[in-house]
Each structure stands twice: as C-alpha cells, then as structure tokens.
Amino acid sequence: MPRAADPSETRVGRLLLGAHMSIQGGLHRAIERGVALGCTALQLFTRNNVQWRAAPLAEEECERFRAAWAASGIGPMVAHANYLIDLASRDERVARLSLEGLVMEFQRAAALGLRWVVLHPGCHQGAGEERGLRQVVELAARALDATSGLPVGLLLETTAGQGTSLGYRFEQLAWLLDALGRPERLGVCFDTCHVFASGYDLRGEGGYQAVMAEFDRVIGLDRIHAIHLNDSRRELGSRVDRHAHIGRGKLGLAAFRSLLRDSRFAEVPKLIETPKSDAERDDCDAANLGKLRRLARGGPKS
Numbered sequence: 001m002p003r004a005a006d007p008s009e010t011r012v013g014r015l016l017l018g019a020h021m022s023i024q025g026g027l028h029r030a031i032e033r034g035v036a037l038g039c040t041a042l043q044l045f046t047r048n049n050v051q052w053r054a055a056p057l058a059e060e061e062c063e064r065f066r067a068a069w070a071a072s073g074i075g076p077m078v079a080h081a082n083y084l085i086d087l088a089s090r091d092e093r094v095a096r097l098s099l100e101g102l103v104m105e106f107q108r109a110a111a112l113g114l115r116w117v118v119l120h121p122g123c124h125q126g127a128g129e130e131r132g133l134r135q136v137v138e139l140a141a142r143a144l145d146a147t148s149g150l151p152v153g154l155l156l157e158t159t160a161g162q163g164t165s166l167g168y169r170f171e172q173l174a175w176l177l178d179a180l181g182r183p184e185r186l187g188v189c190f191d192t193c194h195v196f197a198s199g200y201d202l203r204g205e206g207g208y209q210a211v212m213a214e215f216d217r218v219i220g221l222d223r224i225h226a227i228h229l230n231d232s233r234r235e236l237g238s239r240v241d242r243h244a245h246i247g248r249g250k251l252g253l254a255a256f257r258s259l260l261r262d263s264r265f266a267e268v269p270k271l272i273e274t275p276k277s278d279a280e281r282d283d284c285d286a287a288n289l290g291k292l293r294r295l296a297r298g299g300p301k302s
Contacts (some may be wrong), residue, residue, distance in 0.1 A: 004100050006169035015296050016041040016075050016269045019285045028068040035072050037285055041269035042077040046108040049083050060135035076269040079109045081119040087139040088122030088132035088166055102143040110150040113151050116225055118155045118189045132166050132200045137179045144182060155226055160241035161198035168198040170218040187223045193230035199237040202255040227270045229256060245274050246288045253295060259297035
C-alpha cells in the first residue's frame with residue numbers, strides 16, 4: 001500500500017488531522033481510505049456500531065491491520081465505541097450489555113494497538129442527572145477494572161446535551177473523571193459541534209480562548225487526548241447534535257483556525273465526523289480536510 005502524502009506542516013509542527021473512516025471490507029480498509037485522503041490521524045469503529053455482539057478478532061486480521069498502519073504514515077488512531085453502549089441506562093439489560101460491550105471495546109482496541117476508546121457518557125432517560133452520572137462511574141469503573149492489564153484508556157466525549165444525554169457541561173465531565181480516578185486511563189474527547197450546541201460559544205478568537213480557559217479551569221487541557229472537528233447545523237445552546245461541513249454551519253471558521261494553530265494541542269489527533277456526502281459532491285471528507293489544512297497553514301478567518 002502506498003504511503004500517505006507528506007503531512008501538513010504548520011507553525012506548531014506536524015498536523016495530526018484525519019477523519020472517521022469506514023471499516024467496510026475489513027479493518028485495514030479504514031487505513032487505506034485514510035491514506036487516500038492524506039490523513040495523519042484516524043478514528044474507526046472496531047466492529048459493527050449498532051450490534052451488541054461481534055465475532056472475536058482473528059490474529060491474522062489484527063496483524064494485517066497493524067502492518068497496514070505501520071506502512072501508512074498515519075500517526076495516532078482512536079476507536080469510537082459502539083453507539084448502543086449506554087452506561088447510564090435505566091434498563092438493566094442495556095446496562096449489562098453496555099458494561100460487556102465496553103470491556104469488549106477495550107479488548108479489541110488493545111489487540112489492534114489503539115490507545116484510546118471514545119465513548120459518549122450515556123443518557124439517564126429520566127432517572128435524573130445525578131443518578132445517571134453515578135451509574136456511569138459504577139459501570140465504567142467495573143470495565144476499567146476488568147481490563148486493568150490492557151494499555152487502553154477511555155475518552156469521555158463532550159456531548160450536545162440532546163435529550164437526557166450526560167456530559168454536556170464541563171463540570172459533569174470533571175465529576176466523572178474525579179470519581180473514576182485512573183488519570184492514565186481516562187481523558188476527554190473534545191467535540192466542537194457538541195460543545196457549541198451545549199452552550200459554549202467558540203466563535204471568534206476571543207470566544208475560543210474563553211472556552212478553552214473555562215475547560216482548563218474546570219478539567220484541565222492536558223486531559224484532552226482527541227478532538228472532533230465538526231461544525232454545527234444548529235445555533236449556540238440548541239442542545240441538538242447535528243454536524244455540518246466545516247465553515248458551513250453556525251460555528252464559522254475562526255474557531256477551527258484557532259484550534260488547529262494552538263500549540264497546546266499539537267500532539268492531539270484532530271478528526272472530522274462531518275457528512276460524507278451531500279447534494280453537491282460525494283467526496284466531502286476531502287473538501288473538509290482540505291479546508292482545515294488551509295486554515296492550519298494560516299488561511300483566512302471567517
């Protein structure tokens with residue numbers, strides 16, 4: 001497989017930029033698709049994202065994945081957990097399957113050599129935020145204990161706060177991290193769309209710096225180990241999770257430019273989860289990544 005194109009270079013060094021890639025046809029195919037887009041970082045599911053069960057990973061499949069990664073020129077990769085997992089669920093069956101599912105996510109990530117699993121904290125479904133948060137801690141702790149020997153950690157993703165989802169306030173994430181301890185195995189995935197939709201105004205250089213200062217005060221910027229770069233189709237504080245193409249949503253370009261050029265995140269993978277296609281084109285990943293690379297090199301502000 002050909003090596004990736006030379007990575008983008010910015011004033012903060014190598015730009016770790018990529019996308020969530022499909023694993024259709026095999027896990028290694030996500031890497032091939034990333035190479036075709038010039039990615040230097042990547043996110044993927046390690047199994048079907050809407051099924052509880054999955055066949056165990058064969059060693060041959062793991063070896064093929066690791067070999068493709070080594071030959072690709074792609075840097076850090078993270079796994080995104082199955083969408084069915086809800087550690088805050090009131091349904092006992094769903095809670096049990098969620099615990100088992102998270103353990104499986106850690107095991108599969110470790111087999112592939114991935115350092116982090118990204119997870120939405122969960123939805124309390126009317127039980128109340130406090131009860132939901134406590135259950136997230138209980139089940140996440142059990143999953144971490146069950147995989148204590150694995151070099152894989154959990155990244156709690158910032159959420160938009162849609163419905164009864166947890167993790168839409170920095171204080172909630174801080175509480176979860178403090179309650180769980182294990183700083184070497186726990187961190188945050190910062191999603192720009194979700195943070196904006198939950199009410200943090202990232203727009204403009206001033207807005208960006210203010211939000212990051214707030215995050216640093218409440219949690220600490222050093223706990224961010226992955227970043228999702230998504231624009232928002234909905235307004236500030238809408239608490240609706242709808243991703244938009246970069247620069248074509250309500251966020252504007254300035255926040256992305258500031259984040260991409262922020263030396264504090266130079267070693268953090270930045271990953272798009274923007275729409276893959278629209279009425280105009282089928283290769284939207286290429287367009288969104290290209291726009292972000294231009295911004296990282298000092299392109300125009302919004």
